[in-house]
Amino acid sequence: xxxxGLHPQGAARIGGAGGSGSMGYVSRADSIExxxxxxxxxxxxxxxxxxxxxxxxDFFGTLxxxxxxxxxVIRIRE
Numbered sequence: 001x002x003x004x005g006l007h008p009q010g011a012a013r014i015g016g017a018g019g020s021g022s023m024g025y026v027s028r029a030d031s032i033e034x035x036x037x038x039x040x041x042x043x044x045x046x047x048x049x050x051x052x053x054x055x056x057x058d059f060f061g062t063l064x065x066x067x068x069x070x071x072x073v074i075r076i077r078e
Contacts, residue, residue: 012045022047037063037076 008025015021024045031040032055039059066075 006044006046014045014047024048032059035076 006025006027006029008027010026012024012026013021014024024047027044027046029039029042029044031038032042032044034055043058060076063076065077068075
């Protein structure tokens with residue numbers, strides 16, 4: 001978590017598919033950028049297991065997207 005420049009402010013349960021889950025640390029990111037998409041002062045939960053650092057519905061939920069089946073990509077836009 002410190003690798004990302006974030007400092008834990010508490011703990012949270014991260015829900016998974018089928019009711020599975022794990023624990024993580026709650027923090028806030030000054031900003032997150034993925035291509036043209038930028039969010040500021042954003043709450044994040046960082047998983048403790050390797051490979052669990054993902055952005056979910058909190059980040060992508062307000063965005064529009066198009067699934068390009070031919071090229072096997074998802075095009076995301078605000």
